[in-house]
Amino acid sequence: MNILDDFKLQYKTGDITQKLIFWNVGIALPFFVIQSFFPSLFEVLKTWLCLPSTLTVALLKPWTFITYAFLHADFWHLLFNMIVLNFTSRLFLTYFTQKQFFGLYLLGAIFAGLVFVLTDLFLQNDTILVGASGAIMAVLIASATYTPLSEIRLLLIGNVKLWHIAVVLFALDLIQIPMSNTGGHLAHIGGSLFGFLYIKTLQQGTDLSKIVSNVIDYFVSLFTPRKVTPFRKVHKNVNSQPAATGSVAGKDATQKRIDEILDKIGKSGYDSLTKEEKEFLFKVGKQ
Numbered sequence: 001m002n003i004l005d006d007f008k009l010q011y012k013t014g015d016i017t018q019k020l021i022f023w024n025v026g027i028a029l030p031f032f033v034i035q036s037f038f039p040s041l042f043e044v045l046k047t048w049l050c051l052p053s054t055l056t057v058a059l060l061k062p063w064t065f066i067t068y069a070f071l072h073a074d075f076w077h078l079l080f081n082m083i084v085l086n087f088t089s090r091l092f093l094t095y096f097t098q099k100q101f102f103g104l105y106l107l108g109a110i111f112a113g114l115v116f117v118l119t120d121l122f123l124q125n126d127t128i129l130v131g132a133s134g135a136i137m138a139v140l141i142a143s144a145t146y147t148p149l150s151e152i153r154l155l156l157i158g159n160v161k162l163w164h165i166a167v168v169l170f171a172l173d174l175i176q177i178p179m180s181n182t183g184g185h186l187a188h189i190g191g192s193l194f195g196f197l198y199i200k201t202l203q204q205g206t207d208l209s210k211i212v213s214n215v216i217d218y219f220v221s222l223f224t225p226r227k228v229t230p231f232r233k234v235h236k237n238v239n240s241q242p243a244a245t246g247s248v249a250g251k252d253a254t255q256k257r258i259d260e261i262l263d264k265i266g267k268s269g270y271d272s273l274t275k276e277e278k279e280f281l282f283k284v285g286k287q
């Protein structure tokens with residue numbers, strides 16, 4: 001099994017966090033290559049995919065309220081965001097579902113983009129926005145709002161409360177607004193506010209992430225053909241012998257091994273699998 005097959009298997013068996021990391025890296029890296037070797041094409045793509053701060057321009061390109069969150073300024077921007085995404089997702093998914101996480105992530109990105117655009121009506125910076133930071137801050141603040149007293153062990157610092165981390169990051173964004181990257185810090189604050197609002201509305205019985213889930217389910221239903229089962233008359237032969245159970249037993253054994261491997265992934269991660277287990281999952285996935 002080559003490295004491409006290995007990546008495919010990791011994507012297929014990974015959770016929503018791993019899939020989002022694949023998407024972010026898979027989109028950002030080619031973008032960096034185009035920026036370095038095809039600057040003219042890069043400028044065209046930047047115009048169509050990055051979120052412009054000018055309201056009238058942004059409204060003409062509504063897709064940019066999502067696409068900007070999968071683009072990054074440089075490699076270090078991407079790396080830092082993916083590390084924080086992995087950290088915050090583990091916190092959130094301890095208490096909530098993957099559908100809720102994905103819904104919060106996308107809505108947090110959209111809300112952060114709206115704050116960026118609306119505040120520019122007064123700032124008049126005429127700039128663009130890229131990066132998943134707003135969406136990630138939504139997930140972090142949502143986790144801190146739901147379980148503020150959870151303890152996190154930080155290198156060189158020790159145990160701190162989750163709400164301490166949230167407050168420090170929020171304060172840093174506030175402090176840096178007049179210094180540099182004003183639009184970016186405002187987007188972070190927008191994502192943070194949405195994360196807080198998400199948990200508060202959820203505690204009141206309204207799950208805003210269902211907006212995303214319902215939209216996805218609707219479009220999936222449009223492209224999923226309905227299965228129509230025709231009426232058939234069945235004749236039962238009372239003298240026939242019971243069907244052989246060998247193939248059924250074989251399927252049961254295969255499924256049992258799949259379950260054992262998936263349990264191992266859930267406990268220790270994909271990298272804990274042996275080469276034989278990875279190849280087994282890959283062969284089953286191709287069937």
